[in-house]
Amino acid sequence: MGGKVTCTLGEVKNRADFIVYWGGNPAECHPRHFTKYTLMQKSPFLPRGRKDRTMVLVDIRETKSAKASNIFLQVRPGKDFELITLLRAMIKDQPISEAQVAETGLTIEQLQDFVSRMKAAKYGVFFFGMGLSMTRGKHMNSAALLTLAAEMNAFTKFVAMPMRGHGNVTGADVIMRWQTGYPFGISFNRGYPRYNPGEFSTVDVLVRGDTDCAFIIGADPGATMPQPAIDHLAKVPTIVLDPHVTHTSKLARVHITTAPAGISAPGTAYRMDEIPLPLRPALKSPYPSDEEVVRRIKEALLEKPDWMGERPQMLQNQI
Amino acid sequence: MDLKVIDHATCTFCGCVCDDIQLHADDERIHQAKKACVLGKAWFLNHTAERKYPDALIDGKEATVDEAIAAAAEHLYQADMPLVYGMSNTTCEAQRECVEMADHLGGLLDSHTSL
Numbered sequence: 051m052g053g054k055v056t057c058t059l060g061e062v063k064n065r066a067d068f069i070v071y072w073g074g075n076p077a078e079c080h081p082r083h084f085t086k087y088t089l090m091q092k093s094p095f096l097p098r099g100r101k102d103r104t105m106v107l108v109d110i111r112e113t114k115s116a117k118a119s120n121i122f123l124q125v126r127p128g129k130d131f132e133l134i135t136l137l138r139a140m141i142k143d144q145p146i147s148e149a150q151v152a153e154t155g156l157t158i159e160q161l162q163d164f165v166s167r168m169k170a171a172k173y174g175v176f177f178f179g180m181g182l183s184m185t186r187g188k189h190m191n192s193a194a195l196l197t198l199a200a201e202m203n204a205f206t207k208f209v210a211m212p213m214r215g216h217g218n219v220t221g222a223d224v225i226m227r228w229q230t231g232y233p234f235g236i237s238f239n240r241g242y243p244r245y246n247p248g249e250f251s252t253v254d255v256l257v258r259g260d261t262d263c264a265f266i267i268g269a270d271p272g273a274t275m276p277q278p279a280i281d282h283l284a285k286v287p288t289i290v291l292d293p294h295v296t297h298t299s300k301l302a303r304v305h306i307t308t309a310p311a312g313i314s315a316p317g318t319a320y321r322m323d324e325i326p327l328p329l330r331p332a333l334k335s336p337y338p339s340d341e342e343v344v345r346r347i348k349e350a351l352l353e354k355p356d357w358m359g360e361r362p363q364m365l366q367n368q369i
Numbered sequence: 370m371d372l373k374v375i376d377h378a379t380c381t382f383c384g385c386v387c388d389d390i391q392l393h394a395d396d397e398r399i400h401q402a403k404k405a406c407v408l409g410k411a412w413f414l415n416h417t418a419e420r421k422y423p424d425a426l427i428d429g430k431e432a433t434v435d436e437a438i439a440a441a442a443e444h445l446y447q448a449d450m451p452l453v454y455g456m457s458n459t460t461c462e463a464q465r466e467c468v469e470m471a472d473h474l475g476g477l478l479d480s481h482t483s484l
């Protein structure tokens with residue numbers, strides 16, 4: 051997501067006095083987010099910690115996170131985009147209609163209060179979760195919220211950050227961006243990277259049956275993907291690298307057990323604000339690391355005659 | 370029993386990637402994960418250094434890592450449109466290798482983000 055207005059969690063911790071969680075449940079999914087980064091910390095700019103901060107939760111359900119918030123806005127399911135669009139109009143004093151407000155499940159007073167609080171904030175931040183980015187509208191919702199954050203900068207400092215899920219998904223984005231210029235959904239079949247989510251994204255590829263061999267690492271699509279995608283994984287030769295024998299391993303042709311990253315394999319992982327952190331493994335594993343196994347598979351491939359013929363490797367910057 | 374203490378260990382269970390965890394471990398397992406939340410604690414304490422699974426499986430039968438690597442390379446090599454997918458629960462170093470492999474294969478490359 052190029053061009054987003056964002057910051058690091060360190061800045062949030064020190065400066066953010068207005069914190070909005072949109073479509074996420076940090077109390078249960080990111081348990082230390084409040085205490086470590088957003089709500090509880092004191093700083094020279096916010097000496098009273100929690101008391102100096104306002105937290106708003108926007109979600110379709112009253113989750114555990116609602117208890118931690120000052121204001122809970124219950125948006126009607128699937129109406130996030132409409133709500134964000136209304137807010138974008140309201141901050142610029144554009145006319146809006148009652149029917150439009152009613153559609154979101156909120157009242158005009160709630161929206162007006164929210165807008166005035168946003169504008170009065172010294173440093174505002176939107177954290178958005180899967181409830182926003184994985185429901186009706188998908189990435190258009192995220193784009194709308196990022197735009198709202200950008201537009202709020204006409205009035206005060208405002209940023210937005212996705213609440214990334216488990217493991218090192220942020221790292222995958224960053225590494226692919228660094229190496230190919232694109233964050234995911236990439237095809238190299240013309241010899242150079244092309245980006246087209248919907249065409250090259252895995253669920254679509256599998257459901258259409260557009261791949262004839264799948265290499266799965268650090269993920270378990272056999273447990274999470276729709277059934278037609280799983281069926282295709284079972285049909286083609288699938289290779290799995292994982293610390294456990296997973297659902298996917300059971301339908302795979304090849305499974306290799308690897309050392310779990312951060313527990314017994316060293317390396318680097320990215321935090322959700324794209325800060326790389328070193329891992330400090332505590333145990334020694336009887337299994338090789340992912341890195342070692344992938345490198346060895348790649349080396350085995352390099353020994354075979356290149357079916358693409360003479361060609362330079364596109365990405366020269368493997369350092 | 371000697372416990373070694375690892376300060377500033379990093380938890381990668383969720384996107385917070387807390388890097389202030391104190392781990393108490395012996396050779397087999399981690400006994401304590403101080404400062405980690407419930408999810409992080411469970412994650413650290415559930416993994417052990419024991420050999421719980423076979424090194425590798427080919428068509429459901431136990432195999433050595435060398436054999437599995439050769440088999441994996443052959444499957445990928447024979448494919449017209451191989452897919453490299455996942456990369457969530459792994460290190461950036463492994464992700465970099467994956468990108469290079471997908472590039473060499475002329476295949477598809479994708480992560481969890483696209484779901």
Ligand code: SF4
Nearest residue numbers: 082380383386387409
């Ligand atoms: S300790 Fe808890 S909040 Fe921190 S990274 Fe681990 S799971 Fe997430």
